[in-house]
Amino acid sequence: MKILVHICCAPDAVYFLKRLREDYSEAQIVGFFYDPNIHPYEEYKLRLVETQRACAELGVELHEGEYDMESWLEQVRGYEEEPERGKRCALCFDHRLLRSVQFAKEVGATHLTTTLLMSPKKEFLMLKESGHKVCQGSGVEFLPLDYRKGGGTQEMFRLSREMELYHQDYCGCIYGLFKQKKGEVQWDLVSFGRRPGSKEEILFIKELRLFAQRELFLPCKEWEFGFINWKLLSGKIEVGGQTLPSLVKPYSSSIRGVLKADPVERVGDIIYYSKGGLKVVLVEDLREDPPETFEGLCDPTFLVPRSFEDLLLKSRAVATLQTEITPDKSSLLLIGSIEAREILYLPADTSQDGRGLDLPWVQEVLSEERKAIVSEERAYLVVGAYTLGKAGLRYFQERTGRRAKPLLGSQSS
Numbered sequence: 001m002k003i004l005v006h007i008c009c010a011p012d013a014v015y016f017l018k019r020l021r022e023d024y025s026e027a028q029i030v031g032f033f034y035d036p037n038i039h040p041y042e043e044y045k046l047r048l049v050e051t052q053r054a055c056a057e058l059g060v061e062l063h064e065g066e067y068d069m070e071s072w073l074e075q076v077r078g079y080e081e082e083p084e085r086g087k088r089c090a091l092c093f094d095h096r097l098l099r100s101v102q103f104a105k106e107v108g109a110t111h112l113t114t115t116l117l118m119s120p121k122k123e124f125l126m127l128k129e130s131g132h133k134v135c136q137g138s139g140v141e142f143l144p145l146d147y148r149k150g151g152g153t154q155e156m157f158r159l160s161r162e163m164e165l166y167h168q169d170y171c172g173c174i175y176g177l178f179k180q181k182k183g184e185v186q187w188d189l190v191s192f193g194r195r196p197g198s199k200e201e202i203l204f205i206k207e208l209r210l211f212a213q214r215e216l217f218l219p220c221k222e223w224e225f226g227f228i229n230w231k232l233l234s235g236k237i238e239v240g241g242q243t244l245p246s247l248v249k250p251y252s253s254s255i256r257g258v259l260k261a262d263p264v265e266r267v268g269d270i271i272y273y274s275k276g277g278l279k280v281v282l283v284e285d286l287r288e289d290p291p292e293t294f295e296g297l298c299d300p301t302f303l304v305p306r307s308f309e310d311l312l313l314k315s316r317a318v319a320t321l322q323t324e325i326t327p328d329k330s331s332l333l334l335i336g337s338i339e340a341r342e343i344l345y346l347p348a349d350t351s352q353d354g355r356g357l358d359l360p361w362v363q364e365v366l367s368e369e370r371k372a373i374v375s376e377e378r379a380y381l382v383v384g385a386y387t388l389g390k391a392g393l394r395y396f397q398e399r400t401g402r403r404a405k406p407l408l409g410s411q412s413s
């Protein structure tokens, strides 16, 4: 007996696969991640990476299906406004299970099932009907397993917490995203890079964790923490009709509409303007260095190269700025032991100009350092929300009582 398991996400898969192995101990179990419904791509990748980690831990072979989002959108066309558990969901199940039964035949599986059956928010009978329908005449038998019963759902949550798996806050598709997600969705729909608290930042941490565990067999531990996030949507400062090269100081507040203001005073490197609290800080190098502390100051402030000093001092400035300041979540990842003699840290996020560490580079460092990590000579800490007052690093010190040193000389703890 060979069972192909269509997998929708890691939390739904862990307990389901564990039970399946117990109940079908003689069967060969193969996983198939086919979920072109998931939007945006970063969310898809995040769920895939976590499924890869869960399957690696459980010793289940996993295949990735195509991310053919267009075919999925075509399948549900006309049903965009349906509520969850409605007709769109039935079509979504059909689409994913139909491809799964084809794949089951390709790999010679005799049976098909899906971890969607584990999800507390899915209609069991709808899934059962879809599974039987797509398997009809295929020679593959559908297994409608109900592992939610008898405390299965609670056990699923317990296991996914224990494995520190990413837990999504909407079903997956773009229509569900608008209807089910609490709060703003613009940050999900547009990528602003690997900024603090972003999906890209979690993905970086999760990809490193997968690499450290699956390829290097290193122990990992994650912590989630809350912090005051600052997000930059857009910003521009013009003087004399010229847009100046600039960065925005973290925690700057928004400007309503377009602000036209004159320079009134210069104190040190700061030029103060006549309206809206506008400030310009003159800098040698246009780069954003993470502030040492959370200052609590939030006037709209641009960093501008000193070479524009004369122009700034004698002309009116025209500025626009859209930012958001909200409580948010980020994470820390420790690779190695908390008892290690020395802990080196590196940022997970990137600054607003996109500067940050590349995944392959960090993977190479970890590979070279594997021996030192195993012997507890060193451990590595990947710090989320670093560029905003080193928030993650502060949390680590508070939580563990350990101090970490910078991996790169230019950053100080």
Ligand code: SF4
Pocket (backbone or CB within 6 Å): 037, 084, 085, 088, 089, 090, 092, 093, 171, 172, 173, 174, 175, 176
């Ligand atoms: S809400 Fe979920 S099940 Fe329904 S169509 Fe969207 S992704 Fe598919």
